[in-house]
Amino acid sequence: MRDILPDEAEVRDATAGTILSVYRRYGFRRVETPALENIQLLTRGEGGENEKLVFKVLKRGDKLDLAQAASEADLVDLGLRFDLTVPLARYYAHNHARLPKPLKAVQIGPVWRAERPQRGRYRQFTQCDIDVLGVRSEFAEIELILATTEALGELGLPDLTVRINDRRLLVAIARWCGFAPDRHDSVFIALDKLDKVDRAAVVDELERVGHPADAISRMMSLFAEFQPDLGLAWMRERLKTEMDAAAFEALARIIGVVEGQAAGRFRIAFDPTLVRGMSYYTGPIFEIGSSRFPSSIAGGGRYDEMIGKILGQDVPATGFSIGFERVVSILLERPDGRGRRDKRIALLFAEKTDDLRMVLRAAGRLRAEGLSVSLELRGKKRGPQLATLSAHGFEGFAEFDGTEQPAVRWLGDAGR
């Protein structure tokens, strides 16, 4: 866990503001769930490994009986959410009668995971999820990809590429290669590592967990043969008998329509090796990255069965998660990355001798010009005071001179 200092808080606010405004243009609406959920919801399996990382909250008052407690489960009733997906499913189940259908939801908020502290990872961090609940058509994916690339573009992230695949295509590949149908998950877990390790290491893992050598080699040659410019059509030709035609056509339509709208703002590419970690995906999956930065910036996919498990009634769903902390750290490292904050200046005055009413009037005038004006007592030494102001991000200053419009002078970057 960590404190957010003012410079970073400004970038975070501007980032959240840009994201919200783009999705609002697309008709998405913000929803908020509480930080605490019932412990049962957070440990029923939908959260995978993250469920081991829940911060659990002690029962209170009479409900807490320390003497009788046999295990942890007797002591706790609530937990801090570890993601925004499980709470959204609960939110939809709880409120669906009062919500628009379909629901196009955007969430930005903190989540908590009791991970071992390590560099760049915190136990509280912000997630940003955008979901469409109630649309079975692939036009939901098309909208999500267009809105998300637009949001990342407005944040100034360059060279975006959308990689796209489909869980059903992965299943078709696994079947075509001859992997045992009940062991596909472990094939995908190994395949998911192709991003980080080389092909030999993936083959090693597949062998180690006992998959047949011929299935492994068939899959590796399929991927070796596949070239990005061959595209989806080539893969369809290869998998013919294994692949569901409707799934294929939906994927082709997403790629085709999105490509037609990209207009040079980003690229979209079919990538048959894309897996995405979570096992709840059921259809198209996608990830956005930039050639300028390692690791992906956003990712998501269709998860048609998850809400049904909580609501007891099928609700098709697909969504994107933007790596909010990732985006903020990229923006913080860029010299122009401080976002669209106001110009900040200090108005220096001497409390004992200056007419405070006139000082306030001068500040009001400068604020009316669109400046952020902080009244600051004039220090004894001018040089060090200006250096301190500059170090704390003030871009300029004015010295109160008895008039309503003291001159603004800009500070260089020297002091930073």
Add this chain to the structure above:
Amino acid sequence: MRDILPDEAEVRDATAGTILSVYRRYGFRRVETPALENIQLLTRGEGGENEKLVFKVLKRGDKLDLAQAASEADLVDLGLRFDLTVPLARYYAHNHARLPKPLKAVQIGPVWRAERPQRGRYRQFTQCDIDVLGVRSEFAEIELILATTEALGELGLPDLTVRINDRRLLVAIARWCGFAPDRHDSVFIALDKLDKVDRAAVVDELERVGHPADAISRMMSLFAEFQPDLGLAWMRERLKTEMDAAAFEALARIIGVVEGQAAGRFRIAFDPTLVRGMSYYTGPIFEIGSSRFPSSIAGGGRYDEMIGKILGQDVPATGFSIGFERVVSILLERPDGRGRRDKRIALLFAEKTDDLRMVLRAAGRLRAEGLSVSLELRGKKRGPQLATLSAHGFEGFAEFDGTEQPAVRWLGDAGR
């Protein structure tokens, strides 16, 4: 705890946005502390009664030893913050070397209290605190009052009155009346109820806890004699020997300067019966209300000793807390209160027959005109679909007609 539905989320976002933008104009900067703090910090006394309401977090891994745990304290190491003041003091103590001095901080974020559920009170709610750390001069109070009335004004809250008093003046009154110096706190606790109960009930309470009858009657006649238009000067004349001259002059200056800037936007009035609950206040205290709504909207005061208790080094401090949930509930009840959200329309299309590329182009055109456009599949029956759209807050709709610029039609309020 509760879910925030889209209509309310919009009002909350707009409210927070307005507040942040006004304080930023005044040179305030946003800071953020984590939701979880060490349990020691949350139970060391600064939080008063709220410390009994902490949600406590179970230790994790090896640190949790259920068999050896003798009491609750052995089981927990973290807690959810119950306010933003104690965390701010910890934040300042922790980061002061990297923070501007003075620090003008604005915080908006959730806090948690394990209260018994009751109407209109939730166990997670948002607080909004604005603090100036490191300024001993009353010009900090002047800025805070001016910025806060401006923020509430921009939110559209009418007929604002600032009531102001000083903790040192309350002490002078208690001394002048003859209350025992070590029992002033219980005098103020009774006095604080004058807002809710009549004078007789306050007298009853003072008698019941054993204060001398002549001190009680002296105080009640002082307040009976005091009339708002008599102002501070009258009270000074009365208390002469008991009241610190510098404290008096600072209070008079705050009232005088603020009055000079009010320009009809709000009123400021000295109120010698104003107490404010928390015992950590040390100087001027203030509260903002509106004649149109019961209970106050914002309040605060100077607390020069609190940060020193955590940092071990005196830091003068004064701050305001805006009743964020109170403001949101007022805005939600007003017909025009939905804030400055975008105009939301639905663009209806038929997935099977319409050209999706052209539909997307039409949506882009409408968005470029500043509308929030949600693509919606055309329903079987037009009337019911329009009624549903209206019920969910859509202000208008367009039907895709094969062109890039379908006509927008506005929906009445009939369906809501």
